[in-house]
Amino acid sequence: MTTPDKIVLTFNEVRVFPHATPQSLGLSDKVKLAAYSKEHFELTQTQKKRRLKKELGECLEEQIPALTIRLKHKDKDVEHLRVKKTTKLKRIVETYRHQKTIDSTVPIELCFDGVKLNPELTLEETEIEDGDLVFVAFENPT
Helix, strand or coil: CCCHHHEEEEECCEEECCCCCCCCCCCCCCCCCEEEEHHHHHHHHHHHHHHHHHHHHHHHHHHCCEEEEEEECCCCCCEEEEEECCCEHHHHHHHHHHHCCCCCCCCCEEEECCEECCCCCEHHHCCCCCCCEEEEECCCCC
16 A cells, blocks of 8 residues: 555646645646656656756757867877867866876977977867877976
8 A cells, every 4th residue: 555655746747745735836726736656756757867967968068069189198008088179288288287197397298290289279279180199298307
């Protein structure tokens, strides 16, 4: 048998708590409330949240173009970094510096197709495309 504490009342898919009155919710006397088991309500809410997150994520991806670049320093492993096209190259340098724990006093340069890149440029202002390899140049302190 289902007990009252295992029932969830909703109006327009929004939970209505038992202590609320139709008047306190601004409802007329001809409104229909839906009753669900607590398990069913929680499941539908979880599915709704997932759907909204997915839709929001797709919207954000459409609004902010991003790409993956590969960063390589001499004989080191290649690092993959996902960044927005509006990201300045100096921010990429800062991220690489942090990931590799390189001292802030060590100058780091990014090079693409043999050309040193201006750190004030954004990715979209360069010829770098998704998946391109960017070389990281710095001297290891002795």
